[in-house]
Amino acid sequence: MTGTLARAEPAKDLLHFITCGSVDDGKSTLIGRLLHDSSLVFDDQLRALARDSQKHGTTGDEIDFALLVDGLEAEREQGITIDVAYRFFTTPRRSFIVADTPGHEQYTRNMATGASKASLAVILIDARKGVLVQTRRHSLICSMLGIRHIVLAINKIDLVDFARPVYEHIVQDYLAFAKELDFASIVPIPLSARYGDNVIGRSERTPWYSGLALLDYLEAVDAASEITELPFRFPVQWVNRPNLDFRGYSGTIASGRVRSGDPVVVAVSGYVTRVREIVTADGLREMAEAGDAVTLTLTDELDISRGDMLVSPTDRPEVNDQFAAEVIWMSDHPLVSGRSYLARIGTRTVPINFTALKYKIDVNSGKHLATSTLELNEIGVCNLAAAAPMAFDAYATNRATGCFIIIDRFSNETVGAGMITFGLRRGSNLHWQPLLVGREQRAVIKHQTPAVVWMTGLSGAGKSTIANNLEQRLSTAGYHTMLLDGDNVRHGLNRDLGFTEADRVENIRRVGEVAKLMTEAGLIVICSFISPYRAEREMVRELVPQGxxxxxxxxxxxxxCARRDPKGLYSKAKAGKIKNFTGIDAPYEPPEHPELHLTTIGREPDQLAQLIVDMLAARKILH
Incomplete structure (x- = not known):
């Protein structure tokens, strides 16, 4: 997998690449040296760089080229890269966009962001330290994210006296580790970013090295993704309808190319139509390809909206609501299996659940480790289920339509990134069985609107007492109900669950599905659960019809609650005999906009139950 390349004919194309590796390996210095030695730094920038080097530099009286890239004040003060720094530069033979990514482990998520668009990675290794844990981690992420070309830049070779044995030992060590990774090429280069050895041209201080200098290789390597040769994929970003006479579908072509008159398919619905016109800001075009932002008009009036995907009819993506994926977790809060998140694939955003966390990957050994969660910067293989079928390709086949981001539903924070490996067969084999008697018919017989009354609050707040009183009142009045109580379901349905965050999430997920089935039977379902997390309460809300x-x-x-302590739980929790007790050593997230907010101090349970009855009557639940 090692080797050198002969010079190719000049080709003014664009290469996206990243620099990565462990902290202090010299990533920013290398980019700064590339820019400086390629005469791409203006005189005023050089003067400012000289001043900054005196204030923030780490190279004594010499210019610190890392400061050309490390723009954040915090980065300059600490001498590290925190954010992803993007730089554009060009040579007579090629244009480049380079992402300088962080080396610290806690910024691995930033590194993954920079790698997502790159075709090549320059992985730096300090010649004094050799292959480190972060080197392995970044290499694994590069492989997962579809980067197939690696430059193994063994930096600071001057600090080991340009010793060939040191260089060769590091190369062999890295190749032994990387043989399991899916790289098409690995080209090692000994260099000194600080002094420019083998950066722009071959260094006389490494006569034993016969390969290309770094820039020569970057100009010559054929790392094109050939995205235009992939099947046509067009995620619809918005429906463009400025007037009644025009309806177009706008977006950026993710892969492939399209011509006026070509047949296309709406991926999920399967509707077939043809492209009438390709509209751009510069007028009509006969053909457009990957990367072009266009508006397509079609020959037929179809139900197409944001999130739909127009595709080639002869090479369609998979349409499924369940798939397996590799996930990089990017949040300080661990992944909770069973919790509902949002996934954004292309222009479509849908609720999604982790149905199985199969294993996480040890970046040191590549071993698969059993786990029930993923922590910040950990990588795992998971099964996921979406709330609706989605169109996608395997990431290995098409990076543009095989990746997704995971979003926390309440904070709107991006908490993870995923690469789809394959659709799950059971997702495409399962279909809803139509029923001859439905929810509405059962509700008419019972003279009520099926609903879920979800009582939430701390242990000892009075939920069970109020729920019992409410059900008794409704039953006496002739309504059909079922009461689900937190303790009762743990004796049977949920007897296998504990009280960790993941178990609490799964507890409410199961209860929510049961409550949904009971509303399908036409019942008013009264649920009495602490249910400490807003995300799970909202998940249950989305299972049943609005209102x-x-x-x-x-x-x-x-x-x-602690004073009442009807079950003696608070005293045990405070004594450390009960772990993960809500309100003591586990959080409770109170509702932000409940349909009814009942304060219990100074009120009797029957009064509070009557207030719920009044609400049900006002909302036409009781007929």
Whole structure:
């Protein structure tokens, strides 16, 4: 997999590449040296760089080329890269966009962001230190993200007296590790970013090295992704309808090319049509290809909206609501299997759940380790289920339509990134069985609107007492109900679950599905659960028709709950005999906008139950 390249004929194309590796390996210095020695730094920038080097530099009286890239004040003060720094530069033979990515482990998520668009990676290794854990981690992420060409830049070779044995030992060590990774080429280069050895031209201080200098290789390497040769994929970003006479679908072509008159398919629905016109800011075009932002008009009036994908009819993507993926976790809060997140694939955003966390990957050994969660910067292989079928390709086949980001539903924070490996067969084999008697018919018989009354609050707040009183009132009035209580379901349905965050999430997920089935039977389902997390309560809300999930916050101060302590739980939790107890060593997230907020101090349970009855009547749940 090692080797050198002969010079190719000049080709003024664009190469996206990244620099990565462990902290202090010289990534920013290397980019700064590339820019400087290629005469791409203006005189005023050089003067400013000289001043900054005196203030922030780490190279004594010499110019610190890393400061050309490290723009954040925090980066300059600490001498490290924190954010991803992008730089554009050009030579007579090629244009480049380079991403300088962080070396510290806690910024691995930033590194993954920089790698997502790159075709080549320059992985730096300090010649004094050799292959480190972060070297392995970054190499693994590069492989996962589809980078196939690696430059193994063994930097600071001057600090080991340009010793060939040191260089060769590091090369062999890295190749032994990387043989399991899916790289098409690995080209090692000994260099000194600080002094420019083998950066722009061959160094006389490494006569034993016969390969190309770094820039020569970057200009010559054929790392084109050939994205225009892939099947046509066009995620619709928005429906362009400035007037009643024009309807177009706007977006950026993700892969392939399209011509006026070509047949296309709406991936999920399967509708077939043809492209009438390709509209751009510069007028009509006969052909457009990957990377072009266009508006397509079609010959037929179809139901197409943002998130749909127009594709080639002869080479369609997979359409499925379940798939396996490799996931890089990017949040300080661990992944919770069973929790509902949002996934954005292309221009479509859908709710998604992790149905199985199969294993995480040890970046040192490549071993698969059993786990129930993923922490910050960890990489795992997971099964996921989406709320609706989605169109996608395997990431190895098409990077543009095989990747997705994971979003926290409440903070809107990006918490992970995923690469789809394959669709799950069971997702495409399962279909809804139509029923001859449905929810509405059962509700008419019972003279009520099926609904979920979800009571949430701390342990000891009074939920179970109020729920019992409410059900008794409804039953006496002739309504059909079912009461699901937190303790009761843990004796049967959820007896295998504990009280960790993941177990609490799964507890509510199961109860939500049961409550949904009971509303399909036409019942008013009363649920009494601590349900400490907003995300899971919202997940249950989305399972039933709009307006039929009624969240009731039983608001009792924790001091009063502890004073009542009907089951002796607070005293045990404070004594350390019970772990993960809500309000003591586990959080409770109170509802932000409940349908009914009941404060219990100074009120009797029957009064509070009547307030719920009044709400149900006002909302036409009770007929």
């Amino acid at each position: 039929t999930f009624l969240e009731v916050f039983i608001d009792t101060p924790i001091e009063e």
